[in-house]
Amino acid sequence: MKILVAVKRAIDYNVKARPKSDGSGVELANVKMSMNPFDEIAVEEAIRLQEAGKGQEIVVVSIGPSACQETLRTAMAMGADRGILVETGEEVQPLAVAKLLKAVVDREQPGLVILGKQAIDDDSNQTGQMLAGLLGWAQGTFAAKVEVSADSIEVKREIDGGLQTLALKLPAVVTADLRLNEPRYVKLPNIMKAKKKPLDTLTPAELGVDIAPRLKLIKASEPAGRAGGVKVADVQELVAKLRNEAKVI
Amino acid sequence: MEREAMEFDVVIVGGGPSGLAAAIRLKQLAAEHDVELAVCLIEKGSEIGAHILSGAVLEPRALNELIPDWKAKGAPLNTPVTEDSFRFLTATRSFTLPTPPQMQNHGNYIVSLGNVCRWLAQQAEALGVDIYPGFAAAEVLYHEDGSVKGVATGDMGRTREGEEGPNFAPGMELHARQTIFAEGCRGSLTKTLFERFRLREGVDPQVYGLGIKELWEVDPAKHHAGRVTHTVGWPVDASTYGGSWLYHLEGNLVSVGYVVGLNYENPYLSPFEEMQRFKTHPSIRDLFVGGRRVSYGARAISAGGFQSIPKLTFPGGLLVGDTAGFLNLPKIKGSHTAMKSGMTAAESVFQLLRAGERASREAVNYPDRLRNTWLWDELYRVRNIKPSFHWGLWGAMAYSALDTYLFRGKAPWTLHHTPDHASLKPAAQCQPIDYPKPDGQITFDRLSSVFLSNTNHEEDQPCHLTLKDPSVPTRLNLALYDGPEQRYCPAGVYEYLEGEGGKQLRINAQNCVHCKTCDIKDPSQNIHWVTPEGGGGPNYPNM
Numbered sequence: 168m169k170i171l172v173a174v175k176r177a178i179d180y181n182v183k184a185r186p187k188s189d190g191s192g193v194e195l196a197n198v199k200m201s202m203n204p205f206d207e208i209a210v211e212e213a214i215r216l217q218e219a220g221k222g223q224e225i226v227v228v229s230i231g232p233s234a235c236q237e238t239l240r241t242a243m244a245m246g247a248d249r250g251i252l253v254e255t256g257e258e259v260q261p262l263a264v265a266k267l268l269k270a271v272v273d274r275e276q277p278g279l280v281i282l283g284k285q286a287i288d289d290d291s292n293q294t295g296q297m298l299a300g301l302l303g304w305a306q307g308t309f310a311a312k313v314e315v316s317a318d319s320i321e322v323k324r325e326i327d328g329g330l331q332t333l334a335l336k337l338p339a340v341v342t343a344d345l346r347l348n349e350p351r352y353v354k355l356p357n358i359m360k361a362k363k364k365p366l367d368t369l370t371p372a373e374l375g376v377d378i379a380p381r382l383k384l385i386k387a388s389e390p391a392g393r394a395g396g397v398k399v400a401d402v403q404e405l406v407a408k409l410r411n412e413a414k415v416i
Numbered sequence: 417m418e419r420e421a422m423e424f425d426v427v428i429v430g431g432g433p434s435g436l437a438a439a440i441r442l443k444q445l446a447a448e449h450d451v452e453l454a455v456c457l458i459e460k461g462s463e464i465g466a467h468i469l470s471g472a473v474l475e476p477r478a479l480n481e482l483i484p485d486w487k488a489k490g491a492p493l494n495t496p497v498t499e500d501s502f503r504f505l506t507a508t509r510s511f512t513l514p515t516p517p518q519m520q521n522h523g524n525y526i527v528s529l530g531n532v533c534r535w536l537a538q539q540a541e542a543l544g545v546d547i548y549p550g551f552a553a554a555e556v557l558y559h560e561d562g563s564v565k566g567v568a569t570g571d572m573g574r575t576r577e578g579e580e581g582p583n584f585a586p587g588m589e590l591h592a593r594q595t596i597f598a599e600g601c602r603g604s605l606t607k608t609l610f611e612r613f614r615l616r617e618g619v620d621p622q623v624y625g626l627g628i629k630e631l632w633e634v635d636p637a638k639h640h641a642g643r644v645t646h647t648v649g650w651p652v653d654a655s656t657y658g659g660s661w662l663y664h665l666e667g668n669l670v671s672v673g674y675v676v677g678l679n680y681e682n683p684y685l686s687p688f689e690e691m692q693r694f695k696t697h698p699s700i701r702d703l704f705v706g707g708r709r710v711s712y713g714a715r716a717i718s719a720g721g722f723q724s725i726p727k728l729t730f731p732g733g734l735l736v737g738d739t740a741g742f743l744n745l746p747k748i749k750g751s752h753t754a755m756k757s758g759m760t761a762a763e764s765v766f767q768l769l770r771a772g773e774r775a776s777r778e779a780v781n782y783p784d785r786l787r788n789t790w791l792w793d794e795l796y797r798v799r800n801i802k803p804s805f806h807w808g809l810w811g812a813m814a815y816s817a818l819d820t821y822l823f824r825g826k827a828p829w830t831l832h833h834t835p836d837h838a839s840l841k842p843a844a845q846c847q848p849i850d851y852p853k854p855d856g857q858i859t860f861d862r863l864s865s866v867f868l869s870n871t872n873h874e875e876d877q878p879c880h881l882t883l884k885d886p887s888v889p890t891r892l893n894l895a896l897y898d899g900p901e902q903r904y905c906p907a908g909v910y911e912y913l914e915g916e917g918g919k920q921l922r923i924n925a926q927n928c929v930h931c932k933t934c935d936i937k938d939p940s941q942n943i944h945w946v947t948p949e950g951g952g953g954p955n956y957p958n959m
Binding site: 179181182183185188194196197198199201349350351352353354355356358359 | 420422462463465466528530531534546548550551569572573582583585588633668710867868870871872955957958
């Protein structure tokens with residue numbers, strides 16, 4: 168079975184994101200970028216499936232500017248076999264990403280697509296679901312554990328109040344949650360080897376997908392600072408404040 | 417566990433200006449002579465530039481020599497210096513002083529040195545240098561004959577107790593015919609090389625300053641791209657070496673920083689608090705009103721200059737940049753000299769490797785070459801200025817004027833340094849300093865500051881701030897000096913907390929911004945800074 172994994176180049180999780188002074192977006196100039204952590208988990212899971220004999224080839228896809236090649240190389244250094252960059256300098260929103268990925272899936276015919284459940288930059292959490300919808304495939308989102316058998320996959324999901332297990336028929340779309348696995352460290356010789364792995368570049372036009380944005384970002388701003396707390400003398404004062412000032416009771 | 421090994425012609429430890437310049441020069445020479453040369457550069461930061469912090473006003477002299485068409489290649493030198501001023505501050509007033517010749521910046525550029533390094537790395541990669549950020553050189557490897565064989569990167573995935581965790585990946589051995597150490601000020605491997613090869617015998621001890629920097633986005637009406645201001649005087653007293661910089665970069669950004677000489681005597685002094693207090697001076701404060709602080713960081717610099725330059729070569733390797741100590745203190749610049757030393761070392765290394773197996777394993781002509789460059793002359797002429805601060809600010813100003821204008825740097829004597837860790841006086845002999853509380857607008861506390869440096873370390877790993885003797889902090893540092901590490905650390909790594917049987921030192925290694933001050937200033941040299949897992953530490957943007 169061929170496994171396709173989508174990886175996004177996002178602002179690094181250590182970086183404190185800061186809106187641009189004109190509110191038109193998040194400041195990204197010279198800010199460290201790296202693979203979206205949930206996508207790293209998705210790549211790791213694909214490799215573990217391959218190591219367990221459940222997958223033949225792992226193809227990683229990224230969509231964005233040429234710098235996304237770095238993200239693909241990281242995935243290949245972890246163990247993916249080849250990469251596809253859908254190169255565009257334009258903004259791509261979740262629906263456009265899902266359509267582009269569908270076009271790649273149509274070409275590659277994988278048996279399983281794994282994505283991160285969401286990207287830590289815009290926190291949309293839409294792409295995997297829309298991709299499954301566009302493909303008409305089963306979806307197992309927020310996977311905490313997966314088990315693949317001949318023609319189906321079991322996905323354990325952490326939901327409110329417990330664990331839910333879904334059985335999906337393959338081909339399917341799975342999105343990775345935080346506890347699915349802990350990604351491996353990339354080894355230096357593997358980084359070197361990854362430089363020689365094949366990486367194809369496509370464009371949205373070649374895939375016949377219109378990526379024009381459907382949503383407009385109105386403003387990016389920092390959350391308001393927290394006001395300092397106050398000490399109350401007794402229960403009466405607390406109740407009075409909750410009732411009259413906070414107006415919650 | 418057996419480590420894998422990889423072979424290169426040259427391995428470079430550190431992706432700052434000196435290491436990158438050396439890498440570029442090596443590849444240029446290889447191309448000119450049409451020979452294959454495998455050059456590998458490793459960097460402990462998560463990316464090139466992640467650990468780079470500097471003012472910075474860049475003198476483009478070395479860059480002009482290395483990449484003459486840097487402008488066409490898009491080097492991020494966008495803001496030429498247009499105004500220079502040098503001021504003396506009292507608590508309430510500001511006096512303009514004549515700008516000393518070393519501090520005149522005509523022809524220089526205000527830059528983010530981190531971004532310059534990111535650009536240099538692109539140039540190096542285009543020439544075929546293998547650059548691996550996120551890998552820390554943790555150990556020097558030796559051949560049986562005692563010469564340097566290369567370095568090993570640190571293990572990844574060890575637990576706090578030092579055991580192999582579930583994702584454990586052992587370090588790699590990187591073997592090279594020559595290893596270039598470009599670790600920056602107070603390199604942790606360089607420190608071991610100093611001892612092993614006795615490189616500091618017969619030279620003055622290195623002395624240091626701690627630079628603390630913030631990047632601000634200010635009100636466009638108060639921003640003047642190209643303006644450079646330096647101050648001396650308040651908030652430190654005349655017996656403490658300290659001064660500030662204010663550089664107006666592009667995009668309404670202002671770089672503000674404060675350097676304190678680490679030979680200060682009062683254990684109550686806090687370089688961090690001095691930096692915060694500096695911004696509240698009546699002639700300075702207004703610049704920051706209505707602005708916002710976007711980044712923070714700190715780094716020690718080598719200030720010893722000429723008389724502290726160690727022996728630079730040893731069998732199998734050599735030192736370049738600030739780990740050797742080529743900073744020109746009166747100019748408060750070291751990037752141009754760091755680059756020049758890297759380029760010069762590259763020439764010697766290339767010559768040595770060309771000579772083949774018959775040649776010695778030591779690039780002995782590197783110091784000779786260096787002596788014939790402008791770098792040597794430049795550092796020689798200013799060698800007496802830093803030590804003259806032994807006589808306090810006014811003595812130093814008077815002496816420096818004499819040395820600079822009358823002797824033109826060629827006075828027939830050389831003043832000497834004493835080591836920084838020996839300068840602290842017992843707390844009982846000193847006055848506590850009452851620093852103002854942060855207002856959250858112009859001045860801040862340590863933790864909210866470290867937050868802006870995007871610092872992170874994997875939590876479950878051995879502490880990289882090692883103590884030779886764990887009893888020293890309470891027995892000596894706390895008892896005699898009132899715990900100076902709580903004050904000199906600009907990242908709040910060291911805290912004395914009430915525990916069983918009195919106060920105990922707690923080390924919050926996760927906050928460490930890799931400035932190396934503790935390794936330098938600890939009175940009994942009990943703290944030994946070693947590299948944490950690669951990729952840990954700050955992630956400075958635009959610093």
